[in-house]
Amino acid sequence: xxxxxxxxxxxxxxxxxxxxxxxxxxxxxxxxxxxxxxxxxxxxxxxxxxxxxxxxxxxxxxxxxxxxxxxxxxxxxxxxxxxxxxxxxxxxxxxxxxxxxxxxxxxxxxxxxxxxxxxxxxxxxxxxxxxxxxxxxxxxxxxxxxxxxxxxxxxxxxxxxxxxxxxxxxxxxxxxxxxxxxxxxxxxxxxxxxxxxxxxxxxxxxxxxxxxxxxxxxxxxxxxxxxxxxxxxxxxxxxxxxx
Ligand code: ZN
Numbered sequence: 001x002x003x004x005x006x007x008x009x010x011x012x013x014x015x016x017x018x019x020x021x022x023x024x025x026x027x028x029x030x031x032x033x034x035x036x037x038x039x040x041x042x043x044x045x046x047x048x049x050x051x052x053x054x055x056x057x058x059x060x061x062x063x064x065x066x067x068x069x070x071x072x073x074x075x076x077x078x079x080x081x082x083x084x085x086x087x088x089x090x091x092x093x094x095x096x097x098x099x100x101x102x103x104x105x106x107x108x109x110x111x112x113x114x115x116x117x118x119x120x121x122x123x124x125x126x127x128x129x130x131x132x133x134x135x136x137x138x139x140x141x142x143x144x145x146x147x148x149x150x151x152x153x154x155x156x157x158x159x160x161x162x163x164x165x166x167x168x169x170x171x172x173x174x175x176x177x178x179x180x181x182x183x184x185x186x187x188x189x190x191x192x193x194x195x196x197x198x199x200x201x202x203x204x205x206x207x208x209x210x211x212x213x214x215x216x217x218x219x220x221x222x223x224x225x226x227x228x229x230x231x232x233x234x235x236x237x238x239x240x241x242x243x
Pocket of ligand 1: 010061
């Protein structure tokens, strides 16, 4: 099976469509949450993912968009965008987002937005969070999102830190071998690693590989829609710098 691994689409339909076209025919989409929030087309992104039958776990932005959590912990721009998103969604879209689970297991893979310790909140960014996550991961491999930075965590039981972390760049291939792994495909709709291109991964369960890919998309057209929606300026500007 060829599976597109996406996360943090953030209502950026132009970026999502660029990724889906770049990926070509896939057997499935596994999405690590935050499909809404920040961007201008939340309903359109939900519709597109549903058209493809995406398998999906909730992020903090899905929960904020439905009012299931408060936006007190969000920065002001994120809270403004979350409120804008909540006002845009139809009742059936809110119900759909509310029903999304926080974790899922698909074969050898565990899916979660943040970490298995705090599924919608924790940023898996260092040895401590990685160890805590791995201790709870019951499958050999896992996917996370939330940080908007593509990354590979490799468990090293003999190592003092217990694991190794490194960032992934376009074209990097990860072999699914003996080591337990956690993989972050980066963000489709709001990359934050200094590379403004949309980020996603392609999992090939026959070849046992995960390939990180970056894709150019029409950033200006998403920015135009955000301007028309009067979304916060910083959210518009950051797309062009990948921060
Ligand atoms: Zn996000």
